[in-house]
Amino acid sequence: MRATVLRTQVSAAARRPGRLILTGLAILVASFVVFGTVLAQDITERTARDNLSGTPAGTDLVIGDPEQPPLALTELRDVRAVPGVAEAVGRVAIGVSVAGGYVNLEADPGVGPLATVRLVQGRYPERPGEIAVSPRTVERLGLTVGTVTTGTGGDLSTGAPLTVTGVVDTPVDGGTNAYAPDDAVIAWGHLSGVERIDLRAAPGAVQAVRQRVSAAVPADQPVRSGAEVRDAEADAAAEQVGKLFALVGMFVAIAVAAAALVVTSTFRIVFAQRMQHLALLRAVGAGRSTLVGALTAEGALTGLVAGVVGVAAALAVGQALPPILRAFGAVVSSPGLPLGAAVAVVLGAVVLTVVAVLAPAFSAARVSPLEALRAASVTAGRRGIGASRLVSGALLIIGALLAGVAAVRRMPTPGQESYDPTTGLLLLVASGALAFLALVALGPLLVRPVLAVAGWPLRQLGALGRLAVGGIGGTPRRASAVSVVVALGVTLISGVVIGGASMRVVADRDMALSAPADYEVAGEAGTTLPVAVLARARAESGALTRVVPYRMVNDVALLRGGERLGGAEAGYSTTDLDLSALPTLADLAVAQGSLADRGPGRVVLGDWVARTAGLRAGDTVTLGHDRSTVDVRVAAILPDRGPLYAGILADRADLDRIGGPTAYTGLLADAARAGEDGRAAGVRALRQAVGTTAGLHISVLADERDRNDAVLNALVWITAGLVSLTVLIAVVGVGSTTALSVVERVRESGLLRAVGLSRTGLRAMLTVESGLYGVIGATFGLLLGVPYAWLAVRALGLNAPLSLPVLPLVGLFAALVGLTALAGVLPARRASRVSPVTALGVEG
């Protein structure tokens, strides 16, 4: 009997491979994603290994290590003298101040197998004082070939001339790169040693040279082969990749869990459709456990097929993609053939499917043999939920609330110091997971209320809308099962969107303070800005705009009744920067008081200053500097520090009264034009303005801002991309659910066609139904995602505002509804093609 039942079930499944794939589609996609991730890690690791920019491939031996003391020049000379050494280059880098900026001067042979740069213009330096620079450095610092400038660096105490002889391409161009041969760098900078020596041996002499070199250098200097060093560098790169993919793995795991939820739901549908068949088997004597066994075996078969197809597809894409990308000029290595991982993914797919099929199998096997005698071909699904599900749902809600309350209680108070967000965030994650499980348990009860609200406009559209809403509402358990998966995706994405928006506000606020303008010109403490420099900068209106000079005094004390307030011994840095002159400072966040209140006799304090000095907005305090004092009132307190890291923002008149410097100490300016060209033009103009004035540096603050922006953008997009995996599974789930439901409701489709629903109408109705899964899921998802994202932002303690990025969230909602509707298009087309006679299933 057992074997017979198994055979009927499995052969029924095998006879309809389409249905089998449809049931296991989510598992197929999950297997594809998991194995795709394995291959992606392999590709990334290989690409990182194949394209290292550290030690050149021609290096046979490496002497020394950054951890060890530098190698003396005599040792470099000794190594070069060792018989069999074809080439030995010292690696060392020094920071060099040049007019209007800073370069990193690196020792590099420039030609030969040990070079890391390639000459593109002029000639490579030979003598001390000659340098080659990267293209971006040419742009930024105006160091064209032939330029002679003065630089200070290494062990030089006074400036020495530097001549640019060439331009070189370098692996990473930071805009501050200069190169010269090791002897030239050492001689120019009066250096006494190098960090390490890269060595190339004569052909066939590597082993002999290694022994001789080891004898020639001190015992504490390691001698390693070039391959070893490259491997170590590659391992370090691979470790980075591994860490990155550990994070990726977390998101993939969520997607896999979503796939399991989807498959549980699709199996429930498939088994429900076979209820009469199963009841018949029970009626003729099949035991419950026999049925469970047969259904589970069917699940295992589904998992096996889906896993194999998914892995094979990932393998095909993984092998095909790198050559295609290479054809477009990208540097990408091909992956290997990780057979072990492939087998593991297939096995995982089988195990996951079996686990997912157990609950539906057990409930299907509970079918009463009497069902076989009922007329209806499909047993109507239960609408409500059982008591045990209700109770566990309630318990999960209580758990979620408890964890949530505990997290809220741990949230930082304004100005709290040494706050560790880890516990709070973990509590929130736990609370969110419990809330989601509660949604899974109680979903069927929530489908109808959501439909009542969200379906209202559809119902107004006429019979079609009413039918679609009714079709979904009629099977709330199914609707809930597929919608919660959509909800999981939406929860995660809305969390990323809201978190990203809050982080952006924090980053912008931060950037407004540390980089209020594109450029800053300032010197060491005590340097003043000549009036002529300011005038020349203001005259460069084609390249510069909003040139704002300021004074910065580093040692202003806060006094009350002759007592120094606060802990800063040296006093607080104070500036008279005009906040209204720069747009970035227009909307500074304020913790207390009002910025409009500032003016003569009033100051604005940074949060840290206010706290250490025990001051609040409205308090009066005395500013002291050099024995002069002035009484001021605190107009406002900023939530963090002030612009340019100043602790106190004072009015110009007050700074005069306490004997501040009469000349400006620095200026801020913005580029007049956008883009890299505009920025380079601004730097050139400032360099012109500064001219030969000693001690003034030009900082491109905008570069830092761009880097931070790029990092934040990349972070948000990567996270959103990873989270989209779950959305993909959810959409697949909606598609297969609609497809299976359509099969089951073919009679209903036939009837609707018979009583006058057009083909287009039927298609529209089924597509709308599919989209409604998206509406329900996205509603659940936003209801969960928005509050939890807000709590998480609060728990991070970044003092970020709770933002609700309405447009992206509305877009997300619309996109999800659109995607889920799209998932229903194919099944709807198929259903609408069936003739009403066939659909009604009446014999002629």
Add this chain to the structure above:
Amino acid sequence: MTTHASPPTGQAAVAAVDLVKVYGSGDTAVRALDGVSVGFGRAGFTAIMGSSGSGKSTLMHCLAGLDTATSGRVLLGGTELTGQSDRTLTRARRDRIGFVFQSFNLLPQLTAAQNITLPLDLAGREPDRELFAHLVDVLGLGQRLGHRPSELSGGQQQRVALARALVSRPEVVFADEPTGNLDSRSGAEVLGILRDSVRDLGQTVVMVTHDPVAAAYADRVVLLADGRIAGDIAAPDQGAITEALRSLAVAA
């Protein structure tokens, strides 16, 4: 037993002319309809009878625009249904034809009232309130309008289906074994209602059945055998029908 000629097709509510329907092709081809010409007069209640495979359901499907014939013509109130697009056929079914099925075929997610007005809703038409009230009253559905099909008995479900077929005042109501899934009392009720709709509302009804008791409610019986008309009885009684069926079986 009286056999009389079919009424001229021009005056018929619905008529078939030389209708042929072939399923499959080559050796396995089955001629389900083999040149059937028959007309059904307005305000008449006709039963189509025949054994399994006689082609009676196929004839009904073709007449109702659910299926397309291989050759021949179908005229609904004088308009040609043959060769029409799916859109035209759909509209004809929606606006001019009513259906009653053996297995009720109500939509489980709609209430009884919503099921009744479904074809009108699909057409975007308002139901005739008076007719709706009359039908609900005659069919005894007053207390059941808010119920869903799963909360109704078989007889009640079929009465809802009858109301659905009648409320749009279709030119023809097609009933496919409407009593097949009902006990004899509910069946008799349904058949009585069909007959009353012909008498009181002037409705045209074409019913496919194999049950002589059901057929006896009709005022004309058309017999089908092997895809051809095998007899036509006016004002039949149960005995005449049983007799005709027996002679058919003997002939075969």
